[in-house]
Amino acid sequence: MNELLKIKNLSKNYHTKQDETLAVDNFSFDLKNGDFVAIVGPSGCGKSTILNILAGLDTKSKGDIILNEKNKIGYMLQQDALFNWKTVLENCLLGLEINKNLTKENKDYVLDLLNTYGLKDFINSYPNTLSGGMRQRVALIRTLATKPDLLLMDEPYSALDYQTRLSVSDDVYQIIKKEKKSAIMVTHDIAEAISMADKIIILSKRPSTIKKIIDIKLTDKSTPIKNRKAKEFGYYYDLIWKEIDHDV
Amino acid sequence: MYSLEHKKYLQKAKKKNFLIKLTQIFILIIFLIIWQLLSDYKIINPFVFSSPTKVFETIISLHNSGDLYNHILITVWETFISFILGTLLGIIIASIMWWNKFLAKVIDPYLTILNSLPKVALGPILIIWVGAGMQSIIVMALLISTIITIINVYQGFTNIDPIKIKLMKTFKATKSQIYFKLILPGTLSNIISCFKVNISMSLIGVIMGEFLVSKEGIGYLIMYGSQVFNLDLVITGTIILCIVAVIMYGLVLYLEKKLIVNK
Ligand SMILES: Nc1ncnc2c1ncn2[C@@H]1O[C@H](COP(=O)(O)OP(=O)(O)OP(=O)(O)O)[C@@H](O)[C@H]1O
Ligand SMILES: [Mg+2]
Numbered sequence: 278m279n280e281l282l283k284i285k286n287l288s289k290n291y292h293t294k295q296d297e298t299l300a301v302d303n304f305s306f307d308l309k310n311g312d313f314v315a316i317v318g319p320s321g322c323g324k325s326t327i328l329n330i331l332a333g334l335d336t337k338s339k340g341d342i343i344l345n346e347k348n349k350i351g352y353m354l355q356q357d358a359l360f361n362w363k364t365v366l367e368n369c370l371l372g373l374e375i376n377k378n379l380t381k382e383n384k385d386y387v388l389d390l391l392n393t394y395g396l397k398d399f400i401n402s403y404p405n406t407l408s409g410g411m412r413q414r415v416a417l418i419r420t421l422a423t424k425p426d427l428l429l430m431d432e433p434y435s436a437l438d439y440q441t442r443l444s445v446s447d448d449v450y451q452i453i454k455k456e457k458k459s460a461i462m463v464t465h466d467i468a469e470a471i472s473m474a475d476k477i478i479i480l481s482k483r484p485s486t487i488k489k490i491i492d493i494k495l496t497d498k499s500t501p502i503k504n505r506k507a508k509e510f511g512y513y514y515d516l517i518w519k520e521i522d523h524d525v
Numbered sequence: 526m527y528s529l530e531h532k533k534y535l536q537k538a539k540k541k542n543f544l545i546k547l548t549q550i551f552i553l554i555i556f557l558i559i560w561q562l563l564s565d566y567k568i569i570n571p572f573v574f575s576s577p578t579k580v581f582e583t584i585i586s587l588h589n590s591g592d593l594y595n596h597i598l599i600t601v602w603e604t605f606i607s608f609i610l611g612t613l614l615g616i617i618i619a620s621i622m623w624w625n626k627f628l629a630k631v632i633d634p635y636l637t638i639l640n641s642l643p644k645v646a647l648g649p650i651l652i653i654w655v656g657a658g659m660q661s662i663i664v665m666a667l668l669i670s671t672i673i674t675i676i677n678v679y680q681g682f683t684n685i686d687p688i689k690i691k692l693m694k695t696f697k698a699t700k701s702q703i704y705f706k707l708i709l710p711g712t713l714s715n716i717i718s719c720f721k722v723n724i725s726m727s728l729i730g731v732i733m734g735e736f737l738v739s740k741e742g743i744g745y746l747i748m749y750g751s752q753v754f755n756l757d758l759v760i761t762g763t764i765i766l767c768i769v770a771v772i773m774y775g776l777v778l779y780l781e782k783k784l785i786v787n788k
Contacts, residue, residue, distance in 0.1 A: 334694050352695035358688045362710050372696040375706070423696065 615674025666730025
């Protein structure tokens with residue numbers, strides 16, 4: 278498998294009036310095509326910062342990010358940020374509209390995604406009529422609409438209650454696998470990371486450096502909910518729990 | 526379709542509403558009757574306090590001389606112009622401020638000063654600078670409505686959820702795309718609620734202006750009445766002004782309902 282993304286010695290300094298904060302220090306990582314990687318680490322260690330830099334929303338202080346020109350990045354934020362004056366479909370077409378790429382073909386692709394992932398009856402509804410889980414799915418389809426090769430997700434389910442969270446993460450996982458995307462997901466939830474990712478990057482306290490990278494190998498790997506029952510699950514959970522710096 | 530309980534609930538609500546309306550009309554009628562009686566029996570000085578019948582007679586005579594509609598039309602026209610100009614100007618300036626945060630920071634204290642200044646104090650200067658005519662009246666109204674619009678609309682712009690701006694940026698949106706696809710539509714309800722404030726502000730400005738300079742309009746009618754000590758005319762003018770204000774406000778409310786389909 279070829280590499281989709283190479284990150285070399287990435288560092289990020291934030292400057293404020295009071296202080297200078299080194300948020301990320303010497304972060305290096307290569308992502309293979311089709312990989313699903315989770316990043317876990319203590320609160321405030323710089324996880325969002327890494328994603329923001331990868332998505333081009335923030336500048337890096339040092340280091341190199343090598344991404345093939347052809348490969349597009351999609352970013353799914355923690356909040357769904359749906360526009361309440363646009364219908365579900367219009368919300369999903371936002372990225373295409375901005376990139377002036379709103380072709381019939383692309384629109385059909387979005388409609389297809391909406392139909393496939395349980396939003397068929399809500400295409401022309403406004404977001405305020407949707408449940409939290411549905412909103413998050415709309416947000417994912419909005420990201421997928423521009424056909425990114427790499428999906429960045431920053432705690433995509435943390436606004437959801439536990440039940441919804443489980444079922445939506447199952448859906449999202451299947452969408453990502455079916456559409457053959459690569460993904461980097463930041464999460465606070467160790468169980469979620471183990472159940473979804475092929476690889477887990479554990480970050481240290483700020484400035485975040487890589488503490489450990491763990492390959493997740495589960496017997497009979499299938500959907501996230503089923504993966505939680507795998508016999509290695511507990512082992513990985515303990516392993517990661519011990520590695521993360523806990524403040525309390 | 527509805528259950529009996531729900532029907533009863535609806536009926537009750539309807540009845541309550543009707544009762545409120547009825548009481549409101551009743552109060553108005555009682556007020557008019559008492560006013561008339563007090564004036565008829567000279568308990569209050571009818572020359573100073575006028576009376577409903579005298580007001581009615583004044584309206585009839587204004588109607589007969591044909592002046593009434595001219596005065597109303599002039600005031601409405603001036604208000605309309607000021608409202609449109611003030612709103613547009615306010616939105617444009619707020620947009621420029623959003624676009625250029627440096628400029629916004631620079632003019633912020635000046636806006637605060639202008640906003641807290643009682644604009645009527647500028648009247649005498651305006652007459653000299655702009656001339657004693659309709660221009661002064663409109664400039665006066667603009668001063669009042671534009672500044673408040675700038676402040677309200679700009680606040681709406683800056684209240685847009687930063688997450689939504691971040692989202693736009695994840696799609697590599699340009700600044701003008703962020704403005705037209707997010708900021709402006711996202712602030713639409715603020716802007717429309719500004720209309721309500723502005724129509725009142727414009728009318729206040731126009732009447733203030735008419736007090737100062739004009740030869741026509743409802744403000745002039747009131748001013749003229751007070752100068753010749755015709756209190757019937759003053760009170761009639763004020764009542765007409767009330768009615769005009771209510772109608773214009775109602776129109777804006779109607780517009781608001783039409784424009785905000787989904788919120
Ligand atoms: N724009 C900024 N200016 C200054 N400092 C910042 C900025 N953004 C983040 N930081 C600081 O950088 C550090 C890392 O922030 P970041 O948001 O990446 O953490 P995180 O790992 O995503 O945290 P969380 O788990 O709470 O989401 C924090 O200490 C934060 O205070
Ligand atoms: Mg974060």
